[in-house]
Amino acid sequence: MKKKTGGSTVLDKADMRILSLLQREGRISNVTLARRVNLSPSPCLERVRRLEAAGLIQGYGARLDAAALGFGTTAFIQVTLDRTTAEVFDRFRDEVVLIPAVAECHMVAGGFDYLLKLRLADMDAYRSVLATIVDLPGVAQTHTYVVIEPIKADLGLPLGS
Amino acid sequence: MKKKTGGSTVLDKADMRILSLLQREGRISNVTLARRVNLSPSPCLERVRRLEAAGLIQGYGARLDAAALGFGTTAFIQVTLDRTTAEVFDRFRDEVVLIPAVAECHMVAGGFDYLLKLRLADMDAYRSVLATIVDLPGVAQTHTYVVIEPIKADLGLPLGS
DNA sequence: AAAAACACCGCACAATATTCCGGAGAAGGT
DNA sequence: ACCTTCTCCGGAATATTGTGCGGTGTTTTT
Numbered sequence: 001m002k003k004k005t006g007g008s009t010v011l012d013k014a015d016m017r018i019l020s021l022l023q024r025e026g027r028i029s030n031v032t033l034a035r036r037v038n039l040s041p042s043p044c045l046e047r048v049r050r051l052e053a054a055g056l057i058q059g060y061g062a063r064l065d066a067a068a069l070g071f072g073t074t075a076f077i078q079v080t081l082d083r084t085t086a087e088v089f090d091r092f093r094d095e096v097v098l099i100p101a102v103a104e105c106h107m108v109a110g111g112f113d114y115l116l117k118l119r120l121a122d123m124d125a126y127r128s129v130l131a132t133i134v135d136l137p138g139v140a141q142t143h144t145y146v147v148i149e150p151i152k153a154d155l156g157l158p159l160g161s
Numbered sequence: 162m163k164k165k166t167g168g169s170t171v172l173d174k175a176d177m178r179i180l181s182l183l184q185r186e187g188r189i190s191n192v193t194l195a196r197r198v199n200l201s202p203s204p205c206l207e208r209v210r211r212l213e214a215a216g217l218i219q220g221y222g223a224r225l226d227a228a229a230l231g232f233g234t235t236a237f238i239q240v241t242l243d244r245t246t247a248e249v250f251d252r253f254r255d256e257v258v259l260i261p262a263v264a265e266c267h268m269v270a271g272g273f274d275y276l277l278k279l280r281l282a283d284m285d286a287y288r289s290v291l292a293t294i295v296d297l298p299g300v301a302q303t304h305t306y307v308v309i310e311p312i313k314a315d316l317g318l319p320l321g322s
Numbered sequence: 323a324a325a326a327a328c329a330c331c332g333c334a335c336a337a338t339a340t341t342c343c344g345g346a347g348a349a350g351g352t
Numbered sequence: 353a354c355c356t357t358c359t360c361c362g363g364a365a366t367a368t369t370g371t372g373c374g375g376t377g378t379t380t381t382t
Binding site: 029030031041042045 | 337338339340341342
C-alpha cells in the first residue's frame with residue numbers, strides 16, 4: 001500500500017485481497033490471512049493496521065441470526081414529509097435514528113423522501129413502530145412493504161478478489 | 162446458556178451481552194470479552210463456541226468504507242414481474258443473485274414484487290446494471306430510488322445490552 | 323437427603339500477535 | 353548509469369492470547 005499525496009492511499013492486489021477476506025471472515029488469524037495473500041505475517045499485519053487507520057476498515061462485527069433472536073420480520077417504509085425544508089428534514093432525522101427498530105434510513109430521490117428498513121419481531125411490533133414513525137415531526141404519509149422472503153442478504157461489497 | 166428440549170437454546174444475560182459485544186466489536190479477544198461480561202476466559206469461550214454452533218453467530222466480517230472503495234452510490238430498485246407464477250419467480254431469483262452489484266434482494270408484499278438494494282460506483286454503473294436487470298426473465302417494470310444521503314447505516318440488531 | 327448435572331474458575335501448554343532487526347527492491351535525483 | 357533514499361519484505365524473540373483439563377461450588381433431580 002502506497003501513500004498518495006493528500007493523505008489518500010493506493011490499494012494494490014494484496015490490499016484488495018485482505019479486504020475481501022476480512023469482509024467475509026473477519027476473525028481469521030493474521031497468520032492464516034497472511035498465508036492466503038501470499039505474505040508473511042508481519043507485513044500482512046502492518047497492512048491490516050494501515051487499512052484500519054486509513055478508515056477503509058471501519059470495524060468488525062459478528063453476523064447474527066436475526067430470526068432466531070426475535071427479529072424475524074423485515075419491513076421497508078417509505079416516508080414522505082409534509083414540507084421539504086431543512087428544518088423539517090433535520091428534526092425528522094434526529095428522531096428517526098433513535099428508534100431501535102430502524103436498522104437503516106436513507107434519504108432518496110424519486111417520489112418520496114426517506115426509505116427506512118425495519119427489523120421487527122412480528123406484526124404487533126410493526127404496528128407499534130409505525131405509530132411511532134407517523135408521529136415523528138413532519139411526517140405526511142408512509143407506505144409499508146413487508147418482506148415475505150429474503151432472497152439475498154447483504155454480505156458486503158463485491159470486491160471479487 | 163441452558164439447553165432446552167428440542168435442540169433449541171435459552172439465552173441468559175451473559176449470552177445476550179456476548180452477542181451484543183461481538184456484533185459491534187467482532188475481533189476483540191476472548192479475554193477482553195470475558196472481562197466485559199464478568200466471566201473467566203474459559204466459560205466465555207465455551208459460550209461463544211456454542212453460539213456459533215447453534216447458528217446464532219453465523220460468521221464475522223469487517224465493515225468496509227464503501228465510498229472509499231469505489232461504491233459511493235446506493236440505489237433501491239422496485240421490480241415487478243409480468244406474471245406471478247412460481248416458475249417466473251424462481252428464474253428471476255436464480256439470476257438476480259448472481260449480479261454482484263445487487264447487495265440485497267427481498268420479495269415483498271404491497272405493490273410490487275421485489276426490492277433490490279444496489280451498491281454502485283456511479284451513475285454510469287447504474288445504467289449498466291439497470292440494463293442487466295430489465296433484461297432478466299419476467300421483469301415487467303422497475304422503479305429506481307437513488308440514495309442521496311445515508312442517514313443511518315445497518316449496525317446490526319438492537320440487542321440493547 | 324443423596325446424587326447427578328451443570329457452570330464456573332485457575333492452571334498449564336500450545337498457538338498467535340507484536341516488535342525488532344537486517345536485507346532487498348524500486349523510485350527519483352544527479 | 354550510478355547513487356541515494358524510501359518502502360517493503362522476511363525472520364527471530366518476546367509478550368499476549370487461545371485452549372483443554374481437573375477441581376469446586378451450586379442447583380436440580382429423584
